[in-house]
Amino acid sequence: MAVYEISVEGEFHASHSLPLPASGREEPHEHLWKVTATFRSDRLSGQMDVVIDFVAARAAIEKIAGQLDGCDLNSMAAFAHGKPSAERVAEYLAERLLEVMSEADKLYRVSVTEAAGCSAAYYPGKP
Secondary structure, eight states, rough: OOEEEEEEEEEEEEHHHHHHOSSOOOEEEEEEEEEEEEEEHHHHHHHHBBSSSHHHHHHHHHHHHHHHTEEEESSGGGGGGOOOOOHHHHHHHHHHHHHHOOOGGEEEEEEEEEEEEEEEOOOOTTO
């Protein structure tokens, strides 16, 4: 089956600290988190003949990323378990996108890069 795919990107600064495998925690540290949301559809729609409007998708990402900019992720209720890993941040972003976007059913993947060469992805509703 043929599929169309688009991706939009955003970014935010936020700090976090994770438990260490042996014991204790990392020192709190900040990243420039880069976010990529990917949308897929087997058909193009709307007057523009697109998967989803880039402008609408980017606005949603910027809104959510803007709420995280400058945050200590460990202090957020969403990460009350104390483990705001890149994987959990990707999941958090995907879940927020699903809440705010009218075409959320087309959201395929959200990935975050916390440092060059270090990224994690979350696939909402996918095995």
